Structures are given as C-alpha cells and as structure tokens.
Amino acid sequence: MKSLEELKKLQKDFQEDLRKIKRQILVCGGTGCISSGCREVQNTLKEELTNNNLENEVEIVETGCHGFCEKGPIVIVYPEKIFYCEVSAEDIKELVETQFIEGKILERLLYKNPISGENIFYYNDIDFYSKQHKLVLNNCGEINPQNIKDYIVRGGYQALGQVLTERKPQEVIDEVKQSGLRGRGGGGFPTGLKWQFARDSKGSKKYVICNADEGDPGAFMDESVLVGDPHKVLEGMIIAAYAIGSDEGYIYVRAEYPLAIKRLEKAIVQAREYGFLGNELFGTEFNFDVEIKTGAGAFVCGEETALIASIEGKRGMPRSKPPYPAQKGLWGHPTNINNVETYANIPGIISSGSKVFSTIGTEGSWGTKVFSLTGKINNTGLVEVPMGTAMKKIIYDIGGGIPNGRAFKAVQIGGPSGGCLPEYKLDLPVDYDSLLRAGAMMGSGGLVVMDEDNCMVDIARFFLSFTVAESCGKCAPCCEGTKRMLEILEKITEGKAEIEDLEQLETLGKLIKDASLCGLGQAAPNPVLSTLNYFKSEYEAHVKDKKCPAGVCQVLVKYHITSDCEGCDKCVKGCPAGAISGEVKKQHSIDKDKCIKCGACIKICPFNAVVKE
Structure with missing residues (x-):
C-alpha cells in the first residue's frame, strides 16, 4: 500500500462490488x-x-x-x-x-x-444484541474474516495509514494515553503508559507481542476476536509497533485454538499482499512484520515474562520484576505486550479519537469490556458492554437470567483467580476498581454464573485445584501454599475439618497473595477468600454440622425416601448397590451404610420421593 488515498480508493471499489x-x-x-x-x-x-x-x-x-x-x-x-x-x-x-x-x-x-x-x-x-455496545466486536459476525476486502470495506487499516502518514510516534502514544485505555488482559495497566515506557527504553531493537494465551476455564473472548476479526488485531499491533519503534512482532496463541491460528495465518498473508505488513508501509520508511508462536497450553504463560521465556524457547516460568518487559523483554530487548482485546481497541481510538472513547465507561475504566458469559445462565455467549455496567444487567437483561426457575447464587468473575460475588453485589458496576474493592478482579473477562444448586466450598476447591495444577513451581508460596489450601478445602468437603481450619485457610490465602512471585500466585487465593467472605455460613455448615447445604459434596450427603413414595420398585431395580428395600406399593427405605450416593434413585423416581438430607 503506497498511500492512504490509495487505500480509500480501494475501499470505494470494494464497496461498489458489494453493492452488486x-x-x-x-x-x-x-x-x-x-x-x-x-x-x-x-x-x-x-x-x-x-x-x-x-x-x-x-x-x-x-x-x-x-x-x-x-x-x-x-x-x-x-x-x-x-x-x-x-x-x-x-x-x-x-x-x-x-x-x-x-x-x-x-x-x-x-x-x-x-x-x-x-x-x-x-x-x-x-435483547442479547440490542443491549450491548460493540467496539471490539463490531465486525465479528458481520464480515468474512478470511477476506481482507471485507475489513477494508468497513474502514480497515485506515487508522494505520493515518498514523504512518500524518502522526509522529509520540502523538500516537499521547492519543492512547488520553483515551484512558487500560490493558484488557487482567492487570488493567494504562496502555499508553506501557507504550511510553517501551518507547523511552534505549535499544536498537524492540519487539511487540500480542498475548493470545487465553487459558481461563470458560473464557473465549480473545479466541472469538481472532476468529472473527483478525485484521483489527494486526492493525492495532502495527500501530503499537510504530509508536514504540519496533519492526518485529509475535502473536502468542495457545495450540488449543487451531481455528484462530488458521485465520491469523491467512490474515497475515493477506496483509503482506496488500502492503500492510513488510517494508516501507504506506510509502514511509517504517517496516514491520509479525509471526505466530504457538504455545503448549501452560496457563502460567499468560503471564508476560513467562510468555517471553516460552517464545525464547525456554520453559515458561515467570521472573521477578523489575526490569519490566518494556525495559528488558524478549531476548533482552525492550518489548511491549498487550492482549488481543487491547490491540483490537486501538484502530477505533485512532479513527474516532480518544475523546469519543473516553465518553464510554466510567472514570478510570473507559471504553467497553468483552465478557464470556457461561454457567447457569440462559444466554451463554460473548457480550460487550460499557465499563461500569451493572452485573445485574449483564446477567438478566443480556444473559436472560437463570434457567429452570432456579435462584441466582453467585457469579465468579476474572477467571480461576477471580472472586465470587453474591446476589446483593449484583448492582455493582463492572469496572476495575469496584471489582477489586469487592474482592474480585476484572481478569480477562470470564463470567461464570452459579445457582442455588452450586456449593461455594466446592466451587472454591475446583478453581484452586486448577491453579495448583497450573503452578509453574518456581516460588514456594504459590507452589506449596496453594497445595496446603487445597488440602484444607478437601478436608472441609469430606467433613473432616475443624473450625480452626477455616482460620488457617484465610491466613494462608493472605500470605500467598503477599508473597507469590507472579500474578497467578498472587491471585490464586481469590476464589477461596471471596467465598469465605460472602458465603462463610456454607463453610461453617460443612465444618460444624458436617452438611453440604447444596447437596454437592457427596461425602456429606445422605439420601432419604419420603412419604411421597408409591412403592413402584423402580429405585430398587435401579440402585447399583442394592441399598434400597421395601414392599411393593409401600414406602421404601435406604440403607445408609450401603448407599454409595450415586444419585441414581433421585433420577429414576417418578414421584420425586427421594431427597437429599
């Protein structure tokens, strides 16, 4: 591409083809x-x-x-x-x-x-669509992501052309600063400030990296953007490279995203063909190209220093900071790292201006945020709303509420290291600072909704078991401390814990947050600490009464047949342990010593006469 005027003419030609x-x-x-x-x-x-x-x-x-x-x-x-x-x-x-x-x-x-x-x-x-506000996802589902012409028709790469031909690198950074854009990968660090650090760092070689190592259970925001609008991410990366003075970049994508990798590969080839990647872009002296690095699936590689180590061919393990990647990153050179959603915001900020972007959202959390909405929710999927939107609006107005008439219990936000918030927090505005004050975090944007049938102790155990398995083992507070926390949680769910264990669980959690090396370890106790804070009564029921109020922790569950039993004998025939007995057409009973708590009797009973105690 030789000039911005040439790109605009190309856009008109493609639009004319589309009208046919x-x-x-x-x-x-x-x-x-x-x-x-x-x-x-x-x-x-x-x-x-x-x-x-x-x-x-x-x-x-x-x-x-x-x-x-x-x-x-x-x-x-x-x-x-x-x-x-x-x-x-x-x-x-x-x-x-x-x-x-x-x-x-x-x-x-x-x-x-x-x-x-x-x-x-x-x-x-x-409602699912009309109540959203799409900036990042505005092309997803509207264009053919495998055809660069569709992206150009909608103004694609014009922000890049404007930057390269009309603005100096510092002017670009100032625009991003003024927008108030914060990193969408979890930490929420101001994007423009990060770019400034990279630009100001001395070095003859600098790198730009896109972190697409999305490892949170139930999260698929980055994957969907890469699959649905890969050129927007590339354009954002190229603008960042120009701003900091880089000529080479990497997109780090986890191997579990084969479709995203395929779409990215095609987008990169097309961008080179049209002159958006390569040498002398838009007739200037600026050169930039990018390649894909496939990750092996380690959750810790979502942390920027572990990601850098992985690209370098080393084991993906974080290192202490400072120096930060902006000072000393990939192969020792200044490096800027942002995630997919952050880069996808850049073309819009440049095209529309920082003032427009900063009219959306809340003070300190401008713009929109993409969330993956999963769990006990009618409308699972991907949503984008202005920062500061109430959690209740996301779950009920867009998500359609809780299925099967069940009652809402909690929402876990921020991935496996996020916190669980109860019903009385549903009016909370979803922004960086409000969530931190509530004991949760924005994270990358995963929202997992839970209903009355979920046990919050078991939920905390599940998420902590994930972080234990994904800990890289480099620092003892994370590697060993989370294991001890998990052992206590398992004792609680098995009815073997004492009240002192709850105190130890909280103490360990706070210690791990303070002493762990990287963000994974520092945030790992969040699901436990937040559920201890908001659902303490459930923990106490497990410990004091040896009962699981939700009937999830099998060791603590007992089955009972009520007087609604018609004596049809179906449960007798369906019980694999032979624990049910009784005469035909009379109320049956369960031998609790023989019962293996498989739940087959509940599923098979036509009268709903089998209940959990």
Missing part, C-alpha cells in the same frame, strides 16, 4: 457453531441455492462468532437482518424455498422471546 450483490446469507463460522454443524448448513445452502438457480443472486458468507453461542448455528439474511437460530442442514431446503422463492419468513426458526414466547424477526431487536 442483491442478498447475503451470513452463517456463523465461530468455534461453537462449527461444533454444532454450521459447515453442513453452509454446504446444504450452497446446494439448494444452486438447485434453485439462486447462486448468482445470494452470496453465502462465513463469518466469525456472533456471540450468541447458546443459539447456534446462526444464519442471518441480509440486508433485512432476519435472524434464524438453531438451524440444521435439514432446515435449509424449507428455508431457501420460504425465504428466497416465496419471499416469506420461516417463523419456526426465528428466535423466541423467552418471556412472551413471541417470535423476534430481526437481529437488532433481540
């Missing part, structure tokens, strides 16, 4: 929809359009993730934006005939309002 297409069918090609059959949907669509001589009138576009993973495969008909969900290959013949031959809408595939049951025809009318 009468209709489009956008099929979600995100990881979730692929797993539920979107490729079969696409193939059948192609066949049916050809059979009806519509192949030249209707274009099929495979997009990235639409976010509404609960309802995939998703198909949207443009330009009307008619939204079809849970579409299967078997539906396609009827869909093509109804939509494109008869000119009608196939109502049985429309999204239904979960409260009224009414059909919702259009994408923009669905």
Whole structure:
C-alpha cells in the first residue's frame, strides 16, 4: 500500500462490488457453531441455492462468532437482518424455498422471546444484541474474516495509514494515553503508559507481542476476536509497533485454538499482499512484520515474562520484576505486550479519537469490556458492554437470567483467580476498581454464573485445584501454599475439618497473595477468600454440622425416601448397590451404610420421593 488515498480508493471499489450483490446469507463460522454443524448448513445452502438457480443472486458468507453461542448455528439474511437460530442442514431446503422463492419468513426458526414466547424477526431487536455496545466486536459476525476486502470495506487499516502518514510516534502514544485505555488482559495497566515506557527504553531493537494465551476455564473472548476479526488485531499491533519503534512482532496463541491460528495465518498473508505488513508501509520508511508462536497450553504463560521465556524457547516460568518487559523483554530487548482485546481497541481510538472513547465507561475504566458469559445462565455467549455496567444487567437483561426457575447464587468473575460475588453485589458496576474493592478482579473477562444448586466450598476447591495444577513451581508460596489450601478445602468437603481450619485457610490465602512471585500466585487465593467472605455460613455448615447445604459434596450427603413414595420398585431395580428395600406399593427405605450416593434413585423416581438430607 503506497498511500492512504490509495487505500480509500480501494475501499470505494470494494464497496461498489458489494453493492452488486442483491442478498447475503451470513452463517456463523465461530468455534461453537462449527461444533454444532454450521459447515453442513453452509454446504446444504450452497446446494439448494444452486438447485434453485439462486447462486448468482445470494452470496453465502462465513463469518466469525456472533456471540450468541447458546443459539447456534446462526444464519442471518441480509440486508433485512432476519435472524434464524438453531438451524440444521435439514432446515435449509424449507428455508431457501420460504425465504428466497416465496419471499416469506420461516417463523419456526426465528428466535423466541423467552418471556412472551413471541417470535423476534430481526437481529437488532433481540435483547442479547440490542443491549450491548460493540467496539471490539463490531465486525465479528458481520464480515468474512478470511477476506481482507471485507475489513477494508468497513474502514480497515485506515487508522494505520493515518498514523504512518500524518502522526509522529509520540502523538500516537499521547492519543492512547488520553483515551484512558487500560490493558484488557487482567492487570488493567494504562496502555499508553506501557507504550511510553517501551518507547523511552534505549535499544536498537524492540519487539511487540500480542498475548493470545487465553487459558481461563470458560473464557473465549480473545479466541472469538481472532476468529472473527483478525485484521483489527494486526492493525492495532502495527500501530503499537510504530509508536514504540519496533519492526518485529509475535502473536502468542495457545495450540488449543487451531481455528484462530488458521485465520491469523491467512490474515497475515493477506496483509503482506496488500502492503500492510513488510517494508516501507504506506510509502514511509517504517517496516514491520509479525509471526505466530504457538504455545503448549501452560496457563502460567499468560503471564508476560513467562510468555517471553516460552517464545525464547525456554520453559515458561515467570521472573521477578523489575526490569519490566518494556525495559528488558524478549531476548533482552525492550518489548511491549498487550492482549488481543487491547490491540483490537486501538484502530477505533485512532479513527474516532480518544475523546469519543473516553465518553464510554466510567472514570478510570473507559471504553467497553468483552465478557464470556457461561454457567447457569440462559444466554451463554460473548457480550460487550460499557465499563461500569451493572452485573445485574449483564446477567438478566443480556444473559436472560437463570434457567429452570432456579435462584441466582453467585457469579465468579476474572477467571480461576477471580472472586465470587453474591446476589446483593449484583448492582455493582463492572469496572476495575469496584471489582477489586469487592474482592474480585476484572481478569480477562470470564463470567461464570452459579445457582442455588452450586456449593461455594466446592466451587472454591475446583478453581484452586486448577491453579495448583497450573503452578509453574518456581516460588514456594504459590507452589506449596496453594497445595496446603487445597488440602484444607478437601478436608472441609469430606467433613473432616475443624473450625480452626477455616482460620488457617484465610491466613494462608493472605500470605500467598503477599508473597507469590507472579500474578497467578498472587491471585490464586481469590476464589477461596471471596467465598469465605460472602458465603462463610456454607463453610461453617460443612465444618460444624458436617452438611453440604447444596447437596454437592457427596461425602456429606445422605439420601432419604419420603412419604411421597408409591412403592413402584423402580429405585430398587435401579440402585447399583442394592441399598434400597421395601414392599411393593409401600414406602421404601435406604440403607445408609450401603448407599454409595450415586444419585441414581433421585433420577429414576417418578414421584420425586427421594431427597437429599
């Protein structure tokens, strides 16, 4: 690409080509929809359009993730934006005939309002989408991520062209500073300040790294952006490289993201072909190129110094700081590291201006945040909301609330090192400082919702077991301390703990937070400390009464058959341990010494007569 004017002309040419297409069918090609059959949907669509001589009138576009993973495969008909969900290959013949031959809408595939049951025809009318504010995800689900032309049509790479031809590097950094953008990878460090440190560090060689090592259970924000809009991340990286004075970059992606890697590889090739990567970009003396480094799946490599060690071919283990990577990073050279979402914000900040960005969100937490919404929630998926949005709005207005009429109990935010917040904290604004004060953290943006059937002690044990398994072993507070905490939690869930164990658990947690080497260890006790704070009564029930109020910790659960039993004998036949006895048509009973607590009797009883004590 020789100039910004050339890029704008190219944009107009591509837009003109797009106007020639009468209709489009956008099929979600995100990881979730692929797993539920979107490729079969696409193939059948192609066949049916050809059979009806519509192949030249209707274009099929495979997009990235639409976010509404609960309802995939998703198909949207443009330009009307008619939204079809849970579409299967078997539906396609009827869909093509109804939509494109008869000119009608196939109502049985429309999204239904979960409260009224009414059909919702259009994408923009669905609460899950209409209540979001998309800056990072504005292209995801709207463009073909494997075609650079779609990105250019929507203004792609114009921020880069503007920066390289009209602004000095310091002016770019000042713009990012003024926007108030903070790192979206978990720490929340001011992005512009980080860039400034890297620029001011002395060195003939500097690096830019994109941290796409997203390892939190249930988190898929970065993966979805890379799959759905890889060029936006590349553009953000190139702008960062220009700002700090770098000519080489790496994207560190975990190997469990093969689709993201494939899309990135294609995007890099296309960016080179169009002159957005390589030498003398936009006719200037600036050179920059990037390559992908595949991680082996170690959670600790999400920490920036461990990630750097991994790229260097060493074992991924963190080191003490300072010096920070901006001073001494990859192979000893100044290095800037941001995560996927952070880089994806940069083109918009440059194009629209820092003032526009800083009108969204709250003081100290400007902009939007992308969350993966999982767990006991009706609308699982990917959402983007302004910083400061109340947790209640995310869970109920966008997430659709708790399924099966169950009561909300807690939400865990910030990944395995995040905290669990109770119902009375649902009005809390989701921003960096508010979450820290509440004993949680923003983290990378994972939200796991729990209902009344979840045991908070067991939840804390689960998340701590993850961090124990992922500890690199370099420092004793994390490696050994978390193991001791896990041992205490296991004692509690097995009914073997004493009240003094709760005090020791809290003391250990605080010590590990203060003494661990890196962010993984420092945040590892958060699930335990937050549940001890907000759900202390559940811990005390396990310790004092030897009971699990939620009926999850099997050692503490006892099964009982109530007077609702009709004596049908189904539980007798279904019990693998032979623990149930009784006469036909009379109330049965369970031998608690023989009972192995498998729960088969509860599942098989037609009268709901088996209960947990």
